[in-house]
Amino acid sequence: MTVTATNRPGRTLLSPGVLRSRRGRAAYWLVLVLVFVVFTVAFLLPMVWMLIGAMKPAPELAQVPPTILPHSWQPQTYPQAWDFLELGRYFVNTIVVTVGAWLVQLAVAVPASYALSKLRPKLGNVVLGLMLATLMLPASSVRCWCRRTSSSRTCRCCI
Numbered sequence: 001m002t003v004t005a006t007n008r009p010g011r012t013l014l015s016p017g018v019l020r021s022r023r024g025r026a027a028y029w030l031v032l033v034l035v036f037v038v039f040t041v042a043f044l045l046p047m048v049w050m051l052i053g054a055m056k057p058a059p060e061l062a063q064v065p066p067t068i069l070p071h072s073w074q075p076q077t078y079p080q081a082w083d084f085l086e087l088g089r090y091f092v093n094t095i096v097v098t099v100g101a102w103l104v105q106l107a108v109a110v111p112a113s114y115a116l117s118k119l120r121p122k123l124g125n126v127v128l129g130l131m132l133a134t135l136m137l138p139a140s141s142v143r144c145w146c147r148r149t150s151s152s153r154t155c156r157c158c159i
Helices: 016-020 022-054 077-084 087-118 124-136
Strands: none
Touching: 016 022, 077 087, 087 124
């Protein structure tokens, strides 16, 4: 016995009858495009403001009321910040830490998954559930558990 898909639409905010009419489709698309544009502007506006602010000299940036466009564009602020803050070194450190963490995860996860799938230990599902549960916890919440459990202010794992 084969099961075929029906032509019934999924649950929507508007009934299928309203969506079949020309006016209903136009209203639907108008609301969809309007919501899309509002969320896009809300997302991009702070980034554009940040980029434009980075091109302003410091006195103009602190000026009240603020100017929307800078009077004198200063794109050299980006290389200056890169050199002054030594962002290249931090970028390399980020790459080293990321690649190292990835390699450690591979070194642990691949043999563990192979062992769980081939050996089928009695508590394998429990171990798998615990491994999946650790993926759902943010690292910041488990980073320093001893500060919450210890009465002393010093913590060896967080120093």
